[in-house]
Amino acid sequence: MTPPPDRDPLALDLEPRPEPEAREAAPTPARPPARRGPALSWPRRLVVAGLLAAVAAVTALSLRPRREPPLPVQLATAQKSAITRKVTAAGKLQAATTVKVSSNISGDLLELPVREGDRVRKGQLLARIEARRYAAQVKQQEALRAGASADLAAERVLIARLEQDLGRVKRLTAGGNASQAEVDRALADLRAEQAKADAAAERIAQADAALADARHLLSFSTVASPIDGIVVTRAKQVGERVRGSDLNEDPIVTIATLSAMEAKVEVGEHEVVYLHEGDPAEVEIDAFPDRKFPAQVIEVAKNALVKNPGTEAEVTTFPVRLALTAAAAGSLPGMSCQATISTETHRDAVVVPIQAVTVRTEKELAGAAQGAPGAAPPAGAPAPAAFARPRREPLRKVVFVVEGGVAKARPVETGLADESAIEIVSGLKEGEQVVEGPYKALSRELKSGKPVKQEQPDGGGR
Template sequence: MSDLKGELASLRIDRDRAGPRLRRWPLFLFVPMILALGALYALRARQAFSAPEVDTVRASVVRSNEAAAGTPILTASGYVVARRKAVVSAKIQGRLSDLRVEEGSRVRQGEVIARLESGDYEAQVQRARAALQRAEADLAESNRQLDLARRLTGEKIMSLDQLQTAESRARVGEAAVSQARADLAFAVASLANTVIRAPFTGTVVKKMAEVGESVAPIPPGVNISTSSGAIVALADLDTLEVEADVSESNVAKLSADQPAEVTVEAFPDRRYKAVLRQVIPTADRTKATVQVKVTILDKDAQLKPEMSAKVTFVEAARPAAAAEPASPVVVVPKEAVATRDGKPVVFEVLGNKVRSRAVVPAGERQGQVVLREGLAGSEMLVARPPDSLKDGDAVRVKG
């Protein structure tokens, strides 16, 4: 009986010893799960902190039928120049004996600017006058002999051949007088060329010679910096305008008499009213630009030739009858538009990632880009996106 109890006791389950073993196996499953979640969180945190930090701007919707009058269309850089200008030189070579102007001198058309040494030319004039007097005396003697020959021939005293000889001498004398008069006129003109006069009313912008220096005629088309032998550079400051280079892709935006505003680097706060005068009918293929000339309407004494200038072309005022009901358009700040593969795009912020969206610009308005397609308006966009930013990249928004 005792053996039977012992065997039954050996078959009894010891719950105090098996319980701890059964409770350990969930712990072995839970610990790897915690470690995996921790690793995933660390990876996500690392990616979040390594993402670039960006500023953001928002697209907006405005209502307008067209750009309003005065709205900037495009901006071009150039220089202030005088439409009427000249590099003044002498018509003959000589040494400068008198110079009556300085930089900034105001001269009138025909006013004497300078003189060359003229002693040789004055002597040539006197010599030409003496030659004319001799030719006139020879002609008078030839005419006297001709009259005598005609009378004697009529009395049958002189032969007809002798009369013809007298007539020939008279004609030679007339030719000699004509040549002497031409020589005198040439000498007088050469003497007059020693006096240099202003070709038009203007201001001396550069003096290029001093008294005692030799000057000479210069070929047409030279500029102020390379005009060796010239005397002064003259400009009519009442004809100041701006010559600017416009990109070939923007020339179509301009029309005749397009209004504009001009600023110069010397005093950027001063704005001048201007109007497009001419679009040069040829392009510069090395720069892919077209030169335009803009007339300044309210110029003042502060403007100087060769100043660096910036021209902003603006929309012209439209008649009230031409107004149409306004339609909404989407605008975004210029700093939000980037270029990828030669096409304009913006980067929309969605959570902690960006989405690249292609857009179609339709011009600019007061520092913002008008979009024809691509956005609905109100999207949050990356401002000044880095060149390395691409679709799907993670970002951190500042602030």
């Protein structure tokens, strides 16, 4: 249809248009009714409620912190008994008396009638050395002594004659037949001869001394045993040359008194301070493993033996001699042995097994006292320097006392100790139970306040 001429065709048609006729409303289809399940019976509702309650209880229990299980340990009771400090050391057997027999003169060994293991008596012939030179010296000194004796005899004869002459001159002088000068001359001659006689007597004494020395040297050609004992070493053979010298030792044989044996052991510097002469001991010889021989300390050396000086393996020990008070039949010098020396005994001491005493740091003990193993340092404590060298924390000896199924660390002071027990000087009373094992629990796992239970002998918990 053509718009009227007086109307702009681009103008908006703002006039209201007539609304179209309302469409005839279509009928809405009807929804089917919702299906409803069968209603739960009261027994089923109770079962569901019980399941929900069980799930809630299990969830609540899983969220609660679990109680720490008790640690299986071995317990011991502190008792009163006598305890003895014992020091153990290892060493070697040696004869109580050992003599190295050497020669005082040099020469070829002509005779050696003894062998190793032979029993000898004091004064018995051990060796004979070639001594022709010393025999010749004896003869020479004997000749010199004989010559001096002859000179003395001649002087005595001459003195007797001069004494007679002097008496005759004196009588002539008294009768006026001789002068005083003749008397004086006769007296001088007599005195001169008497001096010569005195010199001859001194030469005899000198010859006697030289002869005695020569005979003494000649006696060295036979070597005799200085003691009763057994030949343990034969260092020379017939035909060898021995060197007699006061500076160099050249033993021919070694004799030892095996009837009396000693043990020479080395004791550490931390234990030697407890030893005294006369302390009783027991010696175990490796060759006789089932026997113990009583002994006694007879010497504690004052000179130290330092091994590996200046290194990390440096060890300082002191030699200690023990005399076996009972015969050790069959023992020989050089056999290995171990000595157990009893140094001190305390009566009625509170003792526990030695493995029950362990160590803890001061920090661990302080944390246990505050209820927190890693307790923070107190307020106001100086903070450690960033680059400070860590200090070694001091250690305290403790035992874990069991009270009401809980182990509590208790610092103690210890005293004497033997192979299996240790004395508690303070910190523990008789009758209290302490943890004595196992080692892993005592050294690492066990802390103050930890629940424990006694372990069965077969290893199972009770």
